[in-house]
Amino acid sequence: MQHEIIISGFGGQGALFAGQLIAYGALAEDRHVTWIPSYGPEMRGGTAHCTVIISDQEIGSPLVRRPTAALVMNPPSFERYEPAIQPGGILVANANLIATVSARADIRAFAIKANEIATEFGSPQLANMVLTGALVTATGMLKLETLDYVLNERISARHRDKLALNKQCLRRGAALV
Amino acid sequence: MKELWEGNQAIAEAALRAGLEAYFGYPITPQTELLEYLSRKMPELGRAFVQAESEIGTINMVYGAASGGARAMTSSSSPGISLMQEGISYIVGSEVPAVIVDMMRGGPGLGNIAPGQADYFQLTKGGGHGDYHPIVLAPWSVQEAVDLTIGAFDLAEKYRHVVILAADGNIGQMMEPVEMPAPRKIEKRDRGWELTGAINREHRLISSIYLQPEVLHKHNEKIQAKQRAIEQNQVRYHEFLMDDAEYAVIAFGTSARVAHTAITWARAKGIRVGLHRPISLYPFPYARVAEISKRVRAILVVEMNAGQMLEDVRLGVAERVPVSFYGVMGGRVPFPDEVLPEIEKLVNSVH
Incomplete structure (x- = not known):
């Protein structure tokens, strides 16, 4: 099974970091993995996205047109990637910013009020962790405990006080799918 | 580690x-x-x-x-x-x-x-x-x-x-x-x-x-x-599924990654296609490309340009078999779903 994931949002919403967290998790589980960001003349406030591929076999193209799952954090990302998801795939959307609900019957779509939940935890910038917990659980691509391990290893000194909160947000997201 | x-x-x-x-x-x-x-x-x-x-x-x-x-x-x-x-x-x-x-x-x-x-x-x-x-x-x-x-x-x-x-x-x-x-x-x-x-x-x-x-x-x-x-x-190259290949895709770098996926898909459709990937672009593996051209029916070159390595492939192939080309330019990276139809076209062109 190859998981082909696109994670997309406004710059600053933590789309690239969420993708890296998953990529580090895949490495910790000894899987093949690629992480590739959109890079280009990006605008402040523009949309940033990354593609993460996790596989049990050697990975060919690091870019995909039709992901098996997409995590979208803002309306432009929803418009671009919701139609692109492969049939049978998974959509995780931030319902606080995306009013539209997916009408596709051939995917499993989860609309999660991630900003609201993260704010309840006292840290609105952890919305990406809520969504990541949902994505990882809905796809079954990694164990949640692996992400705990990665957070332990990789969280910066500046954010170490939020380590437990990060893990709680992952679990809260996981519980919603 | x-x-x-x-x-x-x-x-x-x-x-x-x-x-x-x-x-x-x-x-x-x-x-x-x-x-x-x-x-x-x-x-x-x-x-x-x-x-x-x-x-x-x-x-x-x-x-x-x-x-x-x-x-x-x-x-x-x-x-x-x-x-x-x-x-x-x-x-x-x-x-x-x-x-x-x-x-x-x-x-x-x-x-x-x-x-x-x-x-x-x-x-x-x-x-x-x-x-x-x-x-x-x-x-x-x-x-x-x-x-x-x-x-x-x-x-x-x-x-x-x-x-x-x-x-x-x-x-x-x-x-x-x-x-x-x-x-x-x-x-x-x-x-x-x-x-x-x-x-x-x-x-x-x-x-x-x-x-x-x-x-x-x-x-x-x-x-x-x-x-x-x-x-x-100093000639270096890497190959994938070339042993029984009737068709070859030749590509380097990122194009070869994309071709690799397309070849996997083509194999699933029963097309016997493999990848030859030059690692040394100079010295180019002319001799190996010549060998390949003696046992495949046609070759597809994929590049992110208008067809540059293509010229070296043609020198190696020396018109033994048809060589077709798929290229994207301007900083565009091809997706595998663009390369698969090119492989299928290649097969149809010699049938």
């Missing part, structure tokens, strides 16, 4: 571990992270880092440092590599070792910062004036970029020649698991040609000027003999 590395930083770290003593660079997307990484690490290790005034400056600093015997490198992306061509020609003419990284982007001109492969002609056919080909190595993964970077220094020193790592923006920006090799010790060495100060010995001269045509002719013959030795001994 494997770690996740971004391509640019991984190449920089590999160069450090290969014993890089002097780095000269100038920022340009999509390779700036390479320079940025070395701007921190080189001073920490007591090695030379200079951000020059331009790419013309960086390549001439490499020329100078290498003439002094230092393991020297510069890196850039396509327009910057164009600027370096005069200096590259001088380095080849002077026979000093140098490593250059080209993180190719879309051209011509200023083009854009997205991944490209349109520097193939410039890199493999000489680029600067005079008769020479740099050794050109094209990685398709971050791990291979690391391995080839280390090897590039060995080749540069073995042949006293320019070695260019030809990657593209995708490989520079992508993160993949990498097993980093152990760092090498930097040893003081005198190989008999470097300028180390003529104390208690005859003076040495590093130059590319030979005013007498007969003398320059002889010098050129020596360089050409070296090129033939490189062509004999």
Whole structure:
């Protein structure tokens, strides 16, 4: 099974970091993995996205047109990637910013009020962790405990006080799918 | 232990571990992270880092440092590599070792910062004036970029020649698991040609000027003999599912990654197709391509340019079988679903 994931949002919403967290998790589980960001003349406030591929076999193209799952954090990302998801795939959307609900019957779509939940935890910038917990659980691509391990290893000194909160947000997201 | 590395930083770290003593660079997307990484690490290790005034400056600093015997490198992306061509020609003419990284982007001109492969002609056919080909190595993964970077220094020193790592923006920006090799010790060495100060010995001269045509002719013959030795001994390629292949896709770098996926899909449809991937773009694997052309029915070349390696493939194939081409330009990276129909067209064209 190859998981082909696109994670997309406004710059600053933590789309690239969420993708890296998953990529580090895949490495910790000894899987093949690629992480590739959109890079280009990006605008402040523009949309940033990354593609993460996790596989049990050697990975060919690091870019995909039709992901098996997409995590979208803002309306432009929803418009671009919701139609692109492969049939049978998974959509995780931030319902606080995306009013539209997916009408596709051939995917499993989860609309999660991630900003609201993260704010309840006292840290609105952890919305990406809520969504990541949902994505990882809905796809079954990694164990949640692996992400705990990665957070332990990789969280910066500046954010170490939020380590437990990060893990709680992952679990809260996981519980919603 | 494997770690996740971004391509640019991984190449920089590999160069450090290969014993890089002097780095000269100038920022340009999509390779700036390479320079940025070395701007921190080189001073920490007591090695030379200079951000020059331009790419013309960086390549001439490499020329100078290498003439002094230092393991020297510069890196850039396509327009910057164009600027370096005069200096590259001088380095080849002077026979000093140098490593250059080209993180190719879309051209011509200023083009854009997205991944490209349109520097193939410039890199493999000489680029600067005079008769020479740099050794050109094209990685398709971050791990291979690391391995080839280390090897590039060995080749540069073995042949006293320019070695260019030809990657593209995708490989520079992508993160993949990498097993980093152990760092090498930097040893003081005198190989008999470097300028180390003529104390208690005859003076040495590093130059590319030979005013007498007969003398320059002889010098050129020596360089050409070296090129033939490189062509004999340094051909590298990788293949995937070629053993029973009736059709071959030939691609390098990121294009080969995309082709790899398309080939997997085509196999699932019962098409016996394989991948031949040149790793050394110079020396090009002409002999191997010729062998392949004797046992497949048709060949598809995929590149992120208008068909540059295609010309070398055609030389190897010598019209034995049809060669078709799929190329994207302008910094566009093809998706596998564009390459699969090209494979199917190839099959139909010979049926």
